Amino acid sequence: MRLKFETEAHEPGGQARTGLLETRRGKVETPVFMPVGTGGTVKAIDPQELVELKFGLILGNTYHLMLRPGTEVIAAHTGLHKFMGWSGSILTDSGGYQVFSLAALCKITEDQVSFRSHIDGSLYELSPERAIEIQQILGSDIMMVLDECPPHDAEPAYHQKSAARTSRWAKRCLAARTEAGGALFGIVQGGLDLGLRKSHLEEIAAIDFEGLALGGLSVGEGPELMEKVVSEIGPQMPKDKPRYLMGVGLPQDIIRAVGHGIDMFDCVVPTRNARNGQLFTWDGPIQIRHACYKEDLGPIEPDCECPTCRRFSRAYLRHLYISNEILGVRLNTLHNLHFYARLMERIRSEIAQASYNKWAKIALVRLQHLENEKKV
Numbered sequence: 001m002r003l004k005f006e007t008e009a010h011e012p013g014g015q016a017r018t019g020l021l022e023t024r025r026g027k028v029e030t031p032v033f034m035p036v037g038t039g040g041t042v043k044a045i046d047p048q049e050l051v052e053l054k055f056g057l058i059l060g061n062t063y064h065l066m067l068r069p070g071t072e073v074i075a076a077h078t079g080l081h082k083f084m085g086w087s088g089s090i091l092t093d094s095g096g097y098q099v100f101s102l103a104a105l106c107k108i109t110e111d112q113v114s115f116r117s118h119i120d121g122s123l124y125e126l127s128p129e130r131a132i133e134i135q136q137i138l139g140s141d142i143m144m145v146l147d148e149c150p151p152h153d154a155e156p157a158y159h160q161k162s163a164a165r166t167s168r169w170a171k172r173c174l175a176a177r178t179e180a181g182g183a184l185f186g187i188v189q190g191g192l193d194l195g196l197r198k199s200h201l202e203e204i205a206a207i208d209f210e211g212l213a214l215g216g217l218s219v220g221e222g223p224e225l226m227e228k229v230v231s232e233i234g235p236q237m238p239k240d241k242p243r244y245l246m247g248v249g250l251p252q253d254i255i256r257a258v259g260h261g262i263d264m265f266d267c268v269v270p271t272r273n274a275r276n277g278q279l280f281t282w283d284g285p286i287q288i289r290h291a292c293y294k295e296d297l298g299p300i301e302p303d304c305e306c307p308t309c310r311r312f313s314r315a316y317l318r319h320l321y322i323s324n325e326i327l328g329v330r331l332n333t334l335h336n337l338h339f340y341a342r343l344m345e346r347i348r349s350e351i352a353q354a355s356y357n358k359w360a361k362i363a364l365v366r367l368q369h370l371e372n373e374k375k376v
Contacts, residue, residue: 003183015261023141063095079139092140128172183210213244234260274332306338
């Protein structure tokens with residue numbers, strides 16, 4: 001068994017749903033958020049802490065891991081799980097997005113994409129077959145096809161050409177998977193063109209993938225345009241397979257997308273924002289560097305049960321941030337990941353109680369609340 005997915009509860013009159021996703025390494029309740037472990041680590045966090053936060057599925061990245069430390073090192077450890085000390089499930093991005101966004105020089109042909117590393121300028125080639133080979137070396141439980149992710153504002157003709165190439169590459173990825181390979185998800189592209197998105201969805205859905213993803217969103221188009229695509233395409237994705245919105249996102253983006261039938265999310269927001277001092281609360285984010293927290297004896301959020309809020313004050317966390325202390329990064333990250341884990345728990349609970357749509361409206365107002373404080 002590579003992957004099993006069953007839907008459970010559905011929001012009456014809506015698209016929100018809960019489900020159970022089972023990989024060869026365990027079961028995960030959906031909707032689910034996957035912390036990003038781009039380089040074989042969720043930054044600043046021990047894998048055991050992820051277990052304690054009740055995350056069962058994380059994300060790794062083919063592009064970054066093939067560059068550093070290289071597939072040979074990971075293969076010597078028999079895969080990414082042992083290399084990073086993680087016993088849960090791993091989904092790996094194919095590396096396509098990073099190739100097109102990070103590489104110093106990129107040349108696309110029908111056969112493959114050639115690029116120079118953003119680290120040292122070394123020349124690499126990544127074909128659909130190579131992307132699958134690397135992900136199988138990593139031991140990924142859920143692999144992604146190699147796709148082309150053009151800028152959202154690219155010319156319509158380029159989006160059409162890119163989507164067609166992504167379909168051809170998707171078939172090559174499936175053909176390249178061996179018996180030892182994990183589940184494989186197809187990716188729907190098409191930019192902001194709903195007609196192209198629908199036609200590409202039909203092409204990708206016709207291929208025998210274990211799940212489908214929406215790619216090419218949250219790349220600068222803005223939340224309104226992103227939701228326009230997700231609201232139209234999400235409900236049309238196969239109902240019997242997990243639906244994954246790649247690279248999203250902010251809590252409010254997740255809440256909206258769940259309302260359109262999306263099951264899976266990943267994003268660097270909780271960890272990256274933690275390193276920049278932004279901490280998530282149910283009344284909107286706070287920026288811990290602000291002077292108003294210098295003598296604040298309270299926790300980040302009064303009713304939060306995360307390890308950070310149980311032990312430390314806002315004043316202490318501000319001190320750590322201002323002093324550039326490593327501990328501050330860890331404590332901030334623990335809180336933000338705890339917040340995201342509880343967010344997904346609450347989402348699943350509200351769907352199960354058939355109260356999601358009502359709850360979501362209230363939560364969106366609270367989460368987008370701006371700090372009403374002096375920023376000195």
